[in-house]
Amino acid sequence: MKKKENRNAIATYIVLGIMSLVWLFPIVWLVLQSFRETPAGAFTKHLLPDTYTAENYTKLFTDTTLFNYPRWFRNTLIVAIASCIVSTVIVLLTAYAFSRLRFKARKPMMNVILVLGMFPGFMSMIAIYHILKAFGLVQSLFSLVLVYSGGAAMGYYVAKGFFDTIPRSIDEAALIDGATKNQVFWKISLPLSKPVIIYTVLQSFIAPWVDFIFVSVIMKDNYNNYTIALGLYQMLTRENITKYFTQFCAGAVLIAIPITLLFIFMQKYYVGGVTAGGAKG
Amino acid sequence: MAARLSSFFRGIGKGFRHFFMYFIQGDLPTKLSYLIMGAGCFLRGQIVKGLLYLAVQAGYILYLVNFGAAYVAKLDTLGDVTQTKEFDPALGFSVIKPGDNSMLILLYGVFSLLLGVVVLVLYLRNIKEAWENQQTIASGGRLPGLRDDVRELFNRRFHVTVLSVPTVLTILFTVVPLIFMILMAFTNYNREHQPPGNLFTWVGTENFSQALWGNPLWSRTFLKLFLWTMVWAFFATFLNYIFGILLALLINQKGVKGKKFWRTVFITTVAVPQFVSLLLISKFLHDQGALNNILQNLGIIDSPMPFLSNGTVAKVTVIIVNLWVGIPYTMLISSGVLMNIPEDLYEASKIDGASGAKQFFNITMPYMLQVTTPYLITQFVGNINNFNVIYLLTAGDPKSLSLYQAGETDLLVTWLYKLTVNEQNYALASTIGIFIFVICAVVSLLTYNRSKAVQEEDRFQ
Numbered sequence: 001m002k003k004k005e006n007r008n009a010i011a012t013y014i015v016l017g018i019m020s021l022v023w024l025f026p027i028v029w030l031v032l033q034s035f036r037e038t039p040a041g042a043f044t045k046h047l048l049p050d051t052y053t054a055e056n057y058t059k060l061f062t063d064t065t066l067f068n069y070p071r072w073f074r075n076t077l078i079v080a081i082a083s084c085i086v087s088t089v090i091v092l093l094t095a096y097a098f099s100r101l102r103f104k105a106r107k108p109m110m111n112v113i114l115v116l117g118m119f120p121g122f123m124s125m126i127a128i129y130h131i132l133k134a135f136g137l138v139q140s141l142f143s144l145v146l147v148y149s150g151g152a153a154m155g156y157y158v159a160k161g162f163f164d165t166i167p168r169s170i171d172e173a174a175l176i177d178g179a180t181k182n183q184v185f186w187k188i189s190l191p192l193s194k195p196v197i198i199y200t201v202l203q204s205f206i207a208p209w210v211d212f213i214f215v216s217v218i219m220k221d222n223y224n225n226y227t228i229a230l231g232l233y234q235m236l237t238r239e240n241i242t243k244y245f246t247q248f249c250a251g252a253v254l255i256a257i258p259i260t261l262l263f264i265f266m267q268k269y270y271v272g273g274v275t276a277g278g279a280k281g
Numbered sequence: 282m283a284a285r286l287s288s289f290f291r292g293i294g295k296g297f298r299h300f301f302m303y304f305i306q307g308d309l310p311t312k313l314s315y316l317i318m319g320a321g322c323f324l325r326g327q328i329v330k331g332l333l334y335l336a337v338q339a340g341y342i343l344y345l346v347n348f349g350a351a352y353v354a355k356l357d358t359l360g361d362v363t364q365t366k367e368f369d370p371a372l373g374f375s376v377i378k379p380g381d382n383s384m385l386i387l388l389y390g391v392f393s394l395l396l397g398v399v400v401l402v403l404y405l406r407n408i409k410e411a412w413e414n415q416q417t418i419a420s421g422g423r424l425p426g427l428r429d430d431v432r433e434l435f436n437r438r439f440h441v442t443v444l445s446v447p448t449v450l451t452i453l454f455t456v457v458p459l460i461f462m463i464l465m466a467f468t469n470y471n472r473e474h475q476p477p478g479n480l481f482t483w484v485g486t487e488n489f490s491q492a493l494w495g496n497p498l499w500s501r502t503f504l505k506l507f508l509w510t511m512v513w514a515f516f517a518t519f520l521n522y523i524f525g526i527l528l529a530l531l532i533n534q535k536g537v538k539g540k541k542f543w544r545t546v547f548i549t550t551v552a553v554p555q556f557v558s559l560l561l562i563s564k565f566l567h568d569q570g571a572l573n574n575i576l577q578n579l580g581i582i583d584s585p586m587p588f589l590s591n592g593t594v595a596k597v598t599v600i601i602v603n604l605w606v607g608i609p610y611t612m613l614i615s616s617g618v619l620m621n622i623p624e625d626l627y628e629a630s631k632i633d634g635a636s637g638a639k640q641f642f643n644i645t646m647p648y649m650l651q652v653t654t655p656y657l658i659t660q661f662v663g664n665i666n667n668f669n670v671i672y673l674l675t676a677g678d679p680k681s682l683s684l685y686q687a688g689e690t691d692l693l694v695t696w697l698y699k700l701t702v703n704e705q706n707y708a709l710a711s712t713i714g715i716f717i718f719v720i721c722a723v724v725s726l727l728t729y730n731r732s733k734a735v736q737e738e739d740r741f742q
Contacts, residue, residue, distance in 0.1 A: 009536055016531065020546045023605065027553060029571075030561055094447045101440040109444075116455055118721040120666050120694050123714035126701055127458030130388055150454030153447035182435035182442075210554040213668070217702070229556055236560055245564070252557040263552035264545060267613060 030256075034249035056250035067231060067244070068223070069251055076227040079144045080208040086149035087204035092197065094152075095159030096185060100171060117154055125217050132218065139222040147214050148207055162196035163189065199269035202262050209259055228255055300405075303412040314411040318404060321411020325418065329427045334407045341400045349393035356390040359383040359468065359482045384476040387468075391461050395452070466711035475705065488712040499709070502685040502696070503716075509596070510692045510720075513671075514664040516600045517607065522657065524604060525611020526649060529619055530641075532612070544616070547609035555606070559673035562602055563589065589675050592689030599674050599690055606670060614656065615649065622648050658728050662721045666694050693717050 034056055036049035060069040097103075098110055128147060129138065137143040166189065174184050190197070208215075212229040219225050226234070228251070234240065235248040304315055314321035318338040323331025345353075355361075360381025369376045414424055425433070434442045466488055468474075474481035492499050532543045550558070565571050566588040573585040589595045626644050635643070650657075671677060677691035677699065686704050687696045693713055700710035 005536065012531060012534060012537055016543055020543070023547055023550045023609065026558055026562055027550065029565070030557065090447045090450065093443045097440045097443045103440045116459060118725065119459055119718045120697060120714050122668065122694065122698050123462045123711065124455065124458030126707060127461040128454060130384065131453070131458065134388065146454065150450045153451045154455060180436040181439035210556060212556050229554070233556060256553045256557055259554055260549055260552035264548060267548055
């Protein structure tokens with residue numbers, strides 16, 4: 001019996017080992033390519049670089065005539081912080097209202113959001129562009145913040161799933177003691193909701209770093225207001241890929257590291273959120 | 282559903298009855314508030330609230346007169362004056378004489394009408410409030426002052442305060458654009474009808490019939506992409522689901538050391554932004570990419586393998602690469618749920634002599650399916666709309682001449698994107714968007730109702 005278990009364990013480790021090699025391979029390759037010296041193109045003949053250099057990284061910050069990496073980084077950071085604040089507030093308010101408050105329009109509003117969510121997001125992209133244009137906001141970072149946080153209310157599910165798990169009796173006790181609903185929200189519900197607040201903050205903070213579609217529609221050719229994702233994406237177009245592939249890798253490594261760390265940090269909130277939100281709808 | 286509909290219509294009927302009754306039985310301020318919003322408030326001492334109502338009415342009228350009405354009036358034709366070039370003798374060259382802009386007419390028209398709905402709701406509220414005020418005074422009560430109203434907003438009517446900003450933003454950035462785009466599906470807004478140079482107009486359900494059967498090229502493309510979208514969504518959802526659960530089981534086994542380490546290894550791959558990892562993989566699998574070069578150098582193959590350049594192979598490739606994206610994700614989500622399966626179920630089955638595979642199919646999978654059905658539905662709908670994986674890996678390529686503006690691996694949603702961005706065929710793109718909506722809605726409704734039936738069985742309680 002013991003022997004069989006041992007053999008089982010070894011087989012498991014072998015399978016897991018091989019799988020993790022396969023899964024980590026693209027990431028390791030990315031890091032290796034980011035240090036490759038020559039040639040800079042994507043279509044290398046060898047798996048491992050012949051010679052290593054840190055030049056791809058330094059060039060990102062010094063050679064900014066065509067690809068202004070530091071500027072894009074700054075843009076993304078500004079947009080991410082602003083839209084993260086707005087989105088978090090909106091998501092928490094919406095989720096709280098639908099979860100803890102009872103009013104006539106509650107069910108209809110939730111149904112409307114459910115239906116709206118079934119339309120593909122790209123469908124409204126062009127219309128949003130024209131609306132922003134009508135307000136004279138196109139190609140600005142502010143419009144990007146509006147785009148990322150304007151639809152935030154639609155993603156209330158995870159936070160609502162969390163609010164649903166807080167016992168209602170706590171609210172009721174406070175209301176009987178004479179607290180207003182406003183006080184219940186600030187003094188009772190919010191302090192209990194740290195996990196879901198962290199989750200929402202991180203989620204909305206990450207979004208601008210990885211989107212390259214909406215930003216390309218909004219910014220068009222205004223290179224100065226590009227975000228990291230769109231900028232890096234531009235490095236791999238047919239004209240640029242042979243010259244900038246290794247720089248793309250370097251730039252990608254630099255933003256992948258913080259995002260990966262944030263994600264690993266928030267994974268437990270993430271799982272709780274997705275399953276709780278899913279089970280309770 | 283029928284009951285809900287009938288109660289809805291009864292509600293409307295009741296509303297109409299009240300609307301007339303309040304007018305007949307109302308006193309002067311109440312009657313006046315049918316004409317001047319807020320009269321029932323400021324004539325009875327609720328100055329600020331009454332003036333706010335009045336401001337809404339005045340504001341909307343001003344908006345319509347100065348701006349909105351011109352657009353609303355042209356909604357039926359979407360404009361009839363085409364932009365022309367006229368020779369200006371004073372300047373000595375041709376100048377553009379602006380005509381109607383169909384797109385702005387549609388956009389501002391929709392916006393004005395929607396704003397009108399909001400004003401109408403407020404108008405009805407103003408009447409109801411005037412009537413309630415009248416009743417309160419008649420029964421000798423005291424009307425709530427401004428301070429009371431504000432206090433209410435933080436207590437009994439807290440939901441109004443909380444939801445006001447989210448609602449306004451959602452209407453502006455989701456509802457208005459969607460209505461605008463849905464209406465666009467009934468127009469001929471394409472490259473030949475591009476404002477401001479040209480006008481576009483209503484064509485009824487022309488786009489729908491063209492896409493389904495009228496235009497052979499469109500309907501062939503639509504059918505082919507629809508089938509591939511469903512095949513893709515099916516494999517992408519269920520393969521990821523099953524293998525993800527298997528991976529989670531593998532890591533969760535008793536006696537496996539370093540569970541946290543293994544999990545982190547796989548989660549790392551989820552965490553790396555997709556536009557980095559998938560773009561990289563697509564360059565890696567390219568005909569001249571690293572993998573083909575290496576295989577050729579090693580002498581395993583003579584000519585490059587068309588991982589992404591042959592239609593059929595590319596379809597298999599994207600499904601396999603998607604496993605790389607999806608398995609760790611399912612593993613992450615299912616780990617916790619798996620641990621909730623009652624241990625005694627396994628032990629009892631072990632005593633009965635069930636094998637590992639039997640346990641998997643008779644205990645693990647039924648339990649998982651029951652608990653995670655909503656998750657599966659979201660995943661399936663998400664995969665129908667899975668833009669990133671396809672766009673970043675193949676961009677829909679290889680291109681095909683037998684398809685309209687699409688490639689072999691294009692999903693409906695990436696086709697929609699290409700139609701808008703490359704082809705400016707907004708009318709067809711919106712039509713496709715509506716089709717996608719219908720598909721998603723049908724899938725969700727069918728499976729969701731079934732899953733509820735399953736839940737009521739309480740098999741595992």
